[in-house]
Amino acid sequence: MTRRTFLTSAAAFAAALPASGALRGKKMGIVIHSYWKRWQGKYSSMKFPPFEHALDVLDHVRDLGVGSLQTMVGGWTSEFAQKVRATCESYIIKLEGSITLPKNENDVGRFEQEVRIAKEAGATIFRSATGGRRYELFSSLEEFRHWKDGAVKSMQLAEPVAKRQRVKIGIENHKDLHAAELAEVLGRLGSPHIGACVDTGNSIALLEDPMTVVETLAPFAVTTHIKDMAVQETPTGFLLAEVPLGEGILDLPRMFALFEKYNPGIGYHLEMITRDPLDIPCLKPGYWATFPDKPGTELARTLKMVREHNAAKLPKTSGLKLEEALELEEGNIVKCMHQAGEKLGFMPSLKPKPAPKKEEH
Structure with missing residues (x-):
């Protein structure tokens, strides 16, 4: 693909997206994975009940x-979808779906049904x-290329459904494809x-510069995963943590300025x-099995x-x-929401606590 073709495609995609208000008019949303411990009762307690x-x-x-809430939509019934819609409208919360692309031609029906119900x-x-x-996941370049062919096929199978249903699907940079590959x-x-679906932190695991990742994918972005x-x-590379x-x-x-520029x-x-x-074991030989052409400069830049x-802890x-x-999971989410409203330009999200009542004498 030539640079001209890439830029033309990116511009055409961006032009097709809707426009709305500035960042200050927006509230931070949340991905269901932020509650990975409580989601579907994996871990829970009386104080932190499960999310079924x-x-x-x-x-x-x-x-x-x-x-807004971005959550899995597989297995929903039409009746449940109506309850979700009524709840979102009542709470003034937008909904985005997280969905599995069709694995093959026989899976397209399942995919379209989930899109339609969502x-x-x-x-x-x-x-x-x-x-x-x-x-x-892959121990050889051949294995990776075989997987990539299947991933591209899944996107191709999903496209007519998305077009027919008039929806947009964002493919996440999920520590699999480089930003330029996606x-x-x-x-x-x-x-x-x-x-x-541009994740702001994932691609560090592939030794990519996070700002370059956003610059590359922002023209195609339909949604985001925001993390720091x-x-x-x-000794074998580095640890990476949200x-x-x-x-x-x-x-x-x-990064937000780039997203706003294009969408x-x-x-x-x-x-x-x-x-x-x-654990990102980028100094072990096995890490490089699917990266035969990755420049050593990317490793050097990342290690620098x-x-x-280098975090002490x-x-x-x-x-x-x-x-x-x-408690840590919930506390981290609350910290993030405070930061989004107080420092990053989003509308204040956390509702203020009521003032304590004065004691009567």
Whole structure:
């Protein structure tokens, strides 16, 4: 793909997107993965009850004042979708879907049904991911290329459905494709209905500069996963961890400006996953199995960045009691929402606590 073709495709895609207000008129949304411990009862307690379905989550995030929820929509019935829509409208919360692309031609029917029912709930923007951690999943370039062919095929199968249903689907940079690889695929598809869900931190695991990732994918962005990241050097590479907004190394305001430039109507969704740091073993030979052409300068730049921002301590949940881990998860989300409203230009989200009543004498 030539640079001219890439820029033309990006401009055409951006022009097809709706425009709306400025950042200050927006509220930060949230991704269901921020509640990965409580989601569907994996971990919970009396103080932090499980979220069995989207309605439970909506009840909770209403009190945080979020502007939107991005959540899985698989397995919904039409009746449940109507309940979700009524709840979102009542709480003034937008809905985005997280959906699995069709695996093959026989899976297209399932995919379209899920899109159609999610539309009944009010979702017209969807996030999807085609893979996972490239350096862990594939032991050879051939394996990776075979997977990539399948991922592209899934996008091709999804495009006519998205067009027919008049929705947009953002493919996440999910530690699988480089930003330029994903942009090249989206440029080839050339559809206003298949774009990018830009995650602000994931691609550090592929030794990519996070600002360059946003610059590359912002022209295609239909939705976002907003996170801040911290790093710590190890003998075999580095550890990578989500941290509350403003406590990491990302230039989030500059990233927001790029998103707004290409799609003023874009939604921002916090993905604050409270977990142990991820190990990025970029100094082990196996890490490089699917990166035969990656320049050594990317490794050098990344390790320089890690050493300059080397955190003395990274957050983790292993070793914590259940209640402690749940408390940490909720506390991290609340910190992020405060930061979004107070420092990053979003509308204040957290509802102010009522003033204490004066004691009568």
